[in-house]
Amino acid sequence: MTQPMALTYEERGSGPVLLLVHGFPLDSSMWIEQLKGLAKIRTVVAVNLRGHGYTKVDDNDGFSMDLFADDIAATLDEIGAEQVDLCGLSMGGYVVLAFWRKYPQRVRSLIFVDTKAEGDTDEGKAGREKTAAMVREQGMQPLYDGMIDKMLAPGAPQSVRETCKRIFLNVPPEVAAADALAMRDRPDSTGDLAGINVPVLWIHGEQDQLMPIDGARATAAKIPNATFVSIPNGGHMSPLENPEAVNKAFTEFLNTVTPKKK
Numbered sequence: 422m423t424q425p426m427a428l429t430y431e432e433r434g435s436g437p438v439l440l441l442v443h444g445f446p447l448d449s450s451m452w453i454e455q456l457k458g459l460a461k462i463r464t465v466v467a468v469n470l471r472g473h474g475y476t477k478v479d480d481n482d483g484f485s486m487d488l489f490a491d492d493i494a495a496t497l498d499e500i501g502a503e504q505v506d507l508c509g510l511s512m513g514g515y516v517v518l519a520f521w522r523k524y525p526q527r528v529r530s531l532i533f534v535d536t537k538a539e540g541d542t543d544e545g546k547a548g549r550e551k552t553a554a555m556v557r558e559q560g561m562q563p564l565y566d567g568m569i570d571k572m573l574a575p576g577a578p579q580s581v582r583e584t585c586k587r588i589f590l591n592v593p594p595e596v597a598a599a600d601a602l603a604m605r606d607r608p609d610s611t612g613d614l615a616g617i618n619v620p621v622l623w624i625h626g627e628q629d630q631l632m633p634i635d636g637a638r639a640t641a642a643k644i645p646n647a648t649f650v651s652i653p654n655g656g657h658m659s660p661l662e663n664p665e666a667v668n669k670a671f672t673e674f675l676n677t678v679t680p681k682k683k
C-alpha cells in the first residue's frame with residue numbers, strides 16, 4: 422500500500438497556519454500572490470502535492486484524494502501545526518473535502534476556491550481516462566492547449582497565461598495522468614456539506630468557465646456557515662487573475678477566525 426508522505430512547500434509569514442492546496446495540473450507556485458499578500462496575517466504554507474513541484478515520487482501508484490489528504494496530515498505533523506485554515510482550488514478543493522472527512526479536528530476553517538462538491542458524471546469519468554491516455558502518449562502541451570482558454574477569464578493578462586503554461590509544462594505527464602484518474606474516482610461530497618461546522622469562505626471567479634459561478638453559489642448555500650465572495654475579472658484561476666480581490670476576501674474572512682489557545 423502506498424504510504425503517506427510529508428510534502429514540499431513554499432512558506433511565508435508568521436502566526437497560525439493557512440495551508441493552500443493547488444489545482445490540476447499545477448503546483449504551489451499558483452499561490453505566489455497569496456504567499457506575498459497574506460503573510461502579515463498567517464504563516465502561509467503552499468504545498469506541492471505528491472509528484473508536483475519539488476515533491477518527487479518514485480512511482481505514481483495509489484493517487485487518491487484520501488492519500489493527498491493523508492499527505493497533508495503528515496506535512497502538518499512535520500511542521501508542528503495541530504490545526505489549520507485549509508484552502509484548496511479546484512482539485513485542491515476535492516482534497517480539502519477529503520481532509521475534512523478524515524481529519525475534522527485539525528480544521529479551524531475551510532476556504533474553497535473555484536471548485537465543486539459533486540463527483541464526476543459517467544461522461545466526466547470517461548474524459549479523465551482520455552486525459553490520462555493523452556498526456557501519457559503526447560505529454561503536457563496538448564492538455565495545456567485544450568484547457569487554458571477555459572481556465573482563464575477572456576481578458577486575463579498574458580503574464581497569467583505564461584505563468585500557467587510554465588506550471589503546466591513542469592508537471593510530469595505520469596503525475597497528471599495519476600491525478601486525472603484519482604479525480605475520476607473521487608466520491609460525491611455533496612452529502613458532507615450540511616455537516617461542516619467550522620467557518621467557511623467560498624471564493625469564485627465570476628467568469629469561471631470550467632465551474633460556472635451559479636452552481637458554486639448553490640453548493641456554498643448548502644454549507645451552514647459559509648460566506649460566498651465572487652471575484653470580478655476572475656476565471657477558474659482567480660487567485661492569479663485578480664489577487665487583490667482574492668486576498669481581500671481571505672483577509673476579511675481570516676480576521677474573523679480565532680485560533681485555538683494552546
Ligand code: MLT
Nearest residue numbers: 444445510511512513604
Ligand atoms: C482543476 O483545476 O483542478 C481541475 O480543472 C479540476 C477538475 O478537472 O475537476
